[in-house]
């Protein structure tokens with residue numbers, strides 16, 4: 001018998017969430033982002049869930065090749081572009097777009113002689129200060145790309161730091177848009193602006209609406225997997241969970257006042273109570289730093305974690321669950337238990353929980 005912990009991937013819910021992304025950015029084409037193994041869902045499963053996307057975007061060159069092997073024929077975009085000259089050859093062979101964000105990449109491209117012209121996304125650094133050319137360097141970089149016979153077309157791209165908090169005191173999204181428009185003024189080519197936060201919080205984004213925010217392409221990731229980048233809940237945004245992590249109780253302990261539970265004896269009972277032991281630990285991807293009171297469902301009833309999360313187990317409060325027994329169903333996150341709530345309790349974000357799903361967890365679809 002395998003351990004009872006299972007991650008169920010809901011392919012139909014990915015399709016639903018993709019339709020939500022489209023509805024939020026009317027007229028824009030959609031890159032379905034499936035970096036990091038489809039945010040932990042599996043590359044091939046994410047590809048099927050996002051079959052209706054206009055293209056798929058990711059970070060890992062080897063997985064771009066894998067998508068072609070799996071039969072994906074629409075566009076593919078490498079969000080961080082190429083890491084060495086061999087990637088440029090692969091991009092030409094497999095018809096993969098790449099972003100160009102640095103002088104080093106641009107020089108590599110200038111020295112390259114790919115077998116077919118390449119499609120590139122020129123990235124502007126509008127204040128995130130991770131990747132991209134500064135607004136004042138942007139037109140020069142664009143001119144160098146245009147001078148290359150092996151560059152077929154150029155999309156203009158940037159990335160927002162605070163799209164989930166539009167009035168951010170340090171770097172409001174509108175300031176990034178202003179810098180983008182200044183740096184890209186007069187340059188031809190489609191524009192690619194927004195991640196999930198931008199799509200959910202700036203509904204005026206789509207090109208059909210025009211104006212200063214017009215984005216020909218959007219790049220949703222987390223919202224396609226039923227998580228949010230912050231703000232209102234996934235349910236309020238009309239998003240459905242795409243990964244449900246379930247397990248079972250493998251033991252029940254009756255304890256007395258003064259008894260403790262687990263490593264460090266972090267939980268001490270103040271009266272007689274019952275504790276359930278769940279087959280799920282940090283080696284499955286559940287965050288070890290999830291504190292006491294992190295929510296969990298047992299037999300469909302909300303309860304909480306008590307004591308420390310260990311490698312293969314965690315312990316839950318059964319005080320108000322008198323019928324819970326060995327074999328009772330537990331939902332760690334997903335349908336019935338929003339991943340964002342668990343993540344917030346654990347001081348992290350849903351992205352990290354999904355991506356950290358451990359290889360030893362059995363994955364099924366449903």
Ligand SMILES: *Cc1c(COP(=O)(O)O)cnc(C)c1O
Pocket residue numbers: 033035079159194195196197219220221222223229
């Ligand atoms: C990961 C990524 C996205 C998607 O971000 P979400 O917050 O998951 O929607 C969009 N654009 C770029 C450049 C990315 O790296």
